[in-house]
Amino acid sequence: MTNDAEELVRTRPEDNEADLYDENGNVRGDFLALVGAAIADRDTIFLRQHVARLHESELGDLLESIQPDQRLALVQLLGDQFDMTALTEVDEAIRREIVDQMPNEQIAAAIGELDSDDAVYILEDLDQEDRDEILAQLPFTERVRLRRALDYPESSAGRRMQTEFVAVPPFWTVGQTIDYMRDEENLPESFSQIFVIDPTFRLLGAIDLDKILRTKRQNKIETIMRETNHPIPAEMDQEEAAQLFEQYDLLSAAVVDENDRLVGVLTIDDVVDVIHEEADEDIKRLGGVGDEELSDNVSSTVRSRFLWLAINLGTALISASVIGLFDESIEKMIALAVLMPIVASMGGNAGTQTMTVTVRALATGDLDIYNAGRVIRREAAVGLANGVMFSTIMGTIAATWFGDYQLGFVIGAAMIINLFAAALAGILLPLLLDKIGADPAIASSVFVTMVTDCTGFFAFLGIATWWFGI
Amino acid sequence: MTNDAEELVRTRPEDNEADLYDENGNVRGDFLALVGAAIADRDTIFLRQHVARLHESELGDLLESIQPDQRLALVQLLGDQFDMTALTEVDEAIRREIVDQMPNEQIAAAIGELDSDDAVYILEDLDQEDRDEILAQLPFTERVRLRRALDYPESSAGRRMQTEFVAVPPFWTVGQTIDYMRDEENLPESFSQIFVIDPTFRLLGAIDLDKILRTKRQNKIETIMRETNHPIPAEMDQEEAAQLFEQYDLLSAAVVDENDRLVGVLTIDDVVDVIHEEADEDIKRLGGVGDEELSDNVSSTVRSRFLWLAINLGTALISASVIGLFDESIEKMIALAVLMPIVASMGGNAGTQTMTVTVRALATGDLDIYNAGRVIRREAAVGLANGVMFSTIMGTIAATWFGDYQLGFVIGAAMIINLFAAALAGILLPLLLDKIGADPAIASSVFVTMVTDCTGFFAFLGIATWWFGI
Numbered sequence: 001m002t003n004d005a006e007e008l009v010r011t012r013p014e015d016n017e018a019d020l021y022d023e024n025g026n027v028r029g030d031f032l033a034l035v036g037a038a039i040a041d042r043d044t045i046f047l048r049q050h051v052a053r054l055h056e057s058e059l060g061d062l063l064e065s066i067q068p069d070q071r072l073a074l075v076q077l078l079g080d081q082f083d084m085t086a087l088t089e090v091d092e093a094i095r096r097e098i099v100d101q102m103p104n105e106q107i108a109a110a111i112g113e114l115d116s117d118d119a120v121y122i123l124e125d126l127d128q129e130d131r132d133e134i135l136a137q138l139p140f141t142e143r144v145r146l147r148r149a150l151d152y153p154e155s156s157a158g159r160r161m162q163t164e165f166v167a168v169p170p171f172w173t174v175g176q177t178i179d180y181m182r183d184e185e186n187l188p189e190s191f192s193q194i195f196v197i198d199p200t201f202r203l204l205g206a207i208d209l210d211k212i213l214r215t216k217r218q219n220k221i222e223t224i225m226r227e228t229n230h231p232i233p234a235e236m237d238q239e240e241a242a243q244l245f246e247q248y249d250l251l252s253a254a255v256v257d258e259n260d261r262l263v264g265v266l267t268i269d270d271v272v273d274v275i276h277e278e279a280d281e282d283i284k285r286l287g288g289v290g291d292e293e294l295s296d297n298v299s300s301t302v303r304s305r306f307l308w309l310a311i312n313l314g315t316a317l318i319s320a321s322v323i324g325l326f327d328e329s330i331e332k333m334i335a336l337a338v339l340m341p342i343v344a345s346m347g348g349n350a351g352t353q354t355m356t357v358t359v360r361a362l363a364t365g366d367l368d369i370y371n372a373g374r375v376i377r378r379e380a381a382v383g384l385a386n387g388v389m390f391s392t393i394m395g396t397i398a399a400t401w402f403g404d405y406q407l408g409f410v411i412g413a414a415m416i417i418n419l420f421a422a423a424l425a426g427i428l429l430p431l432l433l434d435k436i437g438a439d440p441a442i443a444s445s446v447f448v449t450m451v452t453d454c455t456g457f458f459a460f461l462g463i464a465t466w467w468f469g470i
Numbered sequence: 471m472t473n474d475a476e477e478l479v480r481t482r483p484e485d486n487e488a489d490l491y492d493e494n495g496n497v498r499g500d501f502l503a504l505v506g507a508a509i510a511d512r513d514t515i516f517l518r519q520h521v522a523r524l525h526e527s528e529l530g531d532l533l534e535s536i537q538p539d540q541r542l543a544l545v546q547l548l549g550d551q552f553d554m555t556a557l558t559e560v561d562e563a564i565r566r567e568i569v570d571q572m573p574n575e576q577i578a579a580a581i582g583e584l585d586s587d588d589a590v591y592i593l594e595d596l597d598q599e600d601r602d603e604i605l606a607q608l609p610f611t612e613r614v615r616l617r618r619a620l621d622y623p624e625s626s627a628g629r630r631m632q633t634e635f636v637a638v639p640p641f642w643t644v645g646q647t648i649d650y651m652r653d654e655e656n657l658p659e660s661f662s663q664i665f666v667i668d669p670t671f672r673l674l675g676a677i678d679l680d681k682i683l684r685t686k687r688q689n690k691i692e693t694i695m696r697e698t699n700h701p702i703p704a705e706m707d708q709e710e711a712a713q714l715f716e717q718y719d720l721l722s723a724a725v726v727d728e729n730d731r732l733v734g735v736l737t738i739d740d741v742v743d744v745i746h747e748e749a750d751e752d753i754k755r756l757g758g759v760g761d762e763e764l765s766d767n768v769s770s771t772v773r774s775r776f777l778w779l780a781i782n783l784g785t786a787l788i789s790a791s792v793i794g795l796f797d798e799s800i801e802k803m804i805a806l807a808v809l810m811p812i813v814a815s816m817g818g819n820a821g822t823q824t825m826t827v828t829v830r831a832l833a834t835g836d837l838d839i840y841n842a843g844r845v846i847r848r849e850a851a852v853g854l855a856n857g858v859m860f861s862t863i864m865g866t867i868a869a870t871w872f873g874d875y876q877l878g879f880v881i882g883a884a885m886i887i888n889l890f891a892a893a894l895a896g897i898l899l900p901l902l903l904d905k906i907g908a909d910p911a912i913a914s915s916v917f918v919t920m921v922t923d924c925t926g927f928f929a930f931l932g933i934a935t936w937w938f939g940i
Contacts, residue, residue: 209679249739269719279749287826337807356757
């Protein structure tokens with residue numbers, strides 16, 4: 001450790017939050033330097049004292065912030081004091097990188113300590129072979145629970161659920177239930193409701209903890225239990241489950257199998273992550289960057305962006321060939337070459353506006369077949385209105401710029417046509433993609449721009465050719 | 471009511487969930503028709519029986535789905551059976567429309583029944599005058615509580631908090647606490663932790679409900695309370711508070727004033743709404759549609775999109791004037807006009823990719839001054855790599871298309887330059903906007919596209935003019 005670092009350690013207060021983050025909520029540079037020095041010096045005492053006690057999400061932030069080659073070293077130096085939960089807080093690329101290089105025995109030992117949902121989160125990224133080897137080293141009940149969760153489809157509620165929960169029979173009293181919770185060692189780490197089940201684990205109802213606390217001991221559970229709020233089928237997609245949570249303000253929900261048997265509980269903190277991920281996905285797909293993460297390296301980033309750019313090259317070539325149809329007109333009237341990108345650009349922007357609203361409304365379930373007609377009419381009207389306004393503005397500018405009022409009329413007419421086409425493409429293409437089961441976010445941009453570019457060039461150059469007789 | 475509608479009512483099952491939504495989770499068309507008919511017939515019996523019992527979010531969905539002119543009629547027909555909470559679930563435009571037309575007395579009566587956070591949500595949209603009139607009709611404590619929340623800045627934790635909470639002194643026992651909850655009538659509707667305070671309401675700690683249930687009656691509160699998890703200053707921005715909830719997986723958090731006195735509690739369901747809103751905002755701002763909502767009418771939509779399109783027109787004119795510099799070159803070599811939009815379009819797309827990743831990473835706090843250098847280097851490398859690949863591809867296509875290998879070299883060179891410039895603009899512009907305190911999402915698109923258009927046209931036409939000596 002350097003002298004500077006030693007100095008910092010000595011003067012540093014004990015409160016870890018004040019340490020890790022600066023006032024902007026970013027990981028502090030000097031703390032990173034300290035950790036880096038400690039890793040280089042293999043100073044396990046410092047690391048166990050100052051890093052092991054971080055909250056899982058803070059440790060995750062730290063792992064993302066240090067140099068890539070320091071990550072595995074840090075995990076190894078922390079040894080059994082490394083909190084595996086931190087791996088659920090980092091980008092997938094980093095998680096894989098660390099887990100792939102950890103010995104399976106170490107993973108198995110750590111996994112045994114985790115809540116089942118966190119364990120599944122880490123296990124699902126592993127190869128089948130590694131996963132089996134790790135599961136084989138776990139105690140029987142733990143193994144069965146994790147296997148069951150892993151058997152559900154990726155991104156399903158069954159994958160995200162926690163298999164630990166508190167369930168009691170309906171004939172118990174409130175007093176018995178409280179005594180059970182006071183004596184039982186194996187309760188989940190935290191919970192906000194308990195479930196009521198029959199002997200075959202079929203779900204009968206649920207009770208919020210505050211209800212139990214408000215009820216006298218002698219009351220029977222069945223008299224105070226309520227109907228279970230929106231039990232979630234284990235096969236349900238996590239995004240759909242998240243929408244239920246949002247709609248009904250749930251804190252946790254029972255997850256049931258096809259026979260209505262209670263198999264786990266989905267909690268709001270996992271759902272918050274899902275909401276975040278899904279919004280992230282929408283934004284990134286609209287921007288043409290797929291599932292890219294900030295920590296991806298150059299080569300995987302190049303690969304993930306290549307396809308999108310290649311498709312764009314294809315559509316740009318189509319637009320260029322539209323221009324090619326009118327090369328003689330452009331040769332005779334060079335102003336057309338100067339003005340044509342304006343028509344295309346305005347169409348592209350107007351189309352993107354409509355598309356953004358449509359894609360988002362489809363994702364949140366606000367747009368459906370019952371109001372689609374109204375929204376389409378609104379977009380068409382908006383496109384027409386903006387078309388008229390901008391055709392007047394741009395017509396005037398073009399007429400003045402090139403001293404040719406006829407050119408003003410031509411570009412004005414093209415502008416109205418293109419902004420109207422942009423509105424229709426912006427709403428109809430995402431609706432169509434959604435209808436055929438494609439994700440509207442991922443494919444809309446490229447198609448909408450193709451429509452607005454082609455329409456823009458064709459309308460402007462075509463009208464000009466016809467009007468000026470060239 | 472029509473005969474069809476009567477038929478449906480008679481055959482409809484009593485379970486309301488099966489009623490309101492179809493299998494895709496959309497509000498059912500036939501239910502809408504029934505409600506519409508009942509509103510037209512002023513059939514309050516039907517409405518109170520089938521609409522009043524809907525969950526607040528279902529009623530909200532229904533209000534959004536029916537015809538605009540039916541909304542106020544429905545609210546009036548439901549009378550005191552209308553659940554005002556439903557108004558927190560609809561778009562702002564609809565909320566204002568309904569509230570503006572309700573008499574203040576009716577609002578005041580309904581507000582008195584709401585949780586304070588919902589009440590504030592509705593009151594904050596009203597004019598000062600209406601708000602004061604409504605507040606004046608509320609009981610004293612209620613009025614003071616709501617005023618205090620409304621005094622905090624818009625979008626702050628203090629605005630979103632619930633002012634009802636359970637707080638006990640540290641010297642009570644678990645038994646006393648449970649007895650208090652069993653006897654007290656005025657508890658919040660639901661809660662997941664209770665707070666420990668001193669006589670001046672200063673926050674001492676908190677206890678999760680499951681902890682109370684696991685602890686024997688004779689234990690003192692102060693022996694089982696834990697340090698309060700991340701108490702939130704009432705002045706803190708809701709987005710920052712939401713990030714704390716996400717990072718530390720909080721279910722609820724104490725909200726404290728500047729003297730560390732407990733003033734309220736922020737719960738995860740409100741935070742989920744905030745996360746949703748913020749993601750929505752990012753997506754919409756990137757798409758150039760501001761705060762638009764699906765239910766906005768044509769004229770307000772036209773207005774909200776106009777500014778963005780006008781700015782885009784300005785930047786398109788700048789790009790066009792770049793082309794204008796080279797009109798003689800284009801006149802002599804018409805292929806330039808055909809190919810130039812391809813260079814600009816590829817740059818625009820590559821720039822959008824980088825910008826999307828950057829804006830999102832800034833919003834989620836993943837990008838900060840400590841890793842900005844690394845990310846900038848990565849983006850530059852990705853831009854260069856994609857530039858080389860697409861310059862080869864496009865160079866070959868152009869050389870073949872126009873039978874001129876020199877043209878291939880020229881467009882290839884322009885492509886490398888523009889994709890590199892796109893990468894730099896895509897990351898540096900959002901960083902700069904963030905640095906000067908502007909929202910990178912709202913202004914990035916237009917500036918990035920301006921850079922890539924201008925660079926694309928200038929590089930391609932400039933190199934061609936120089937190379938071919940025209």
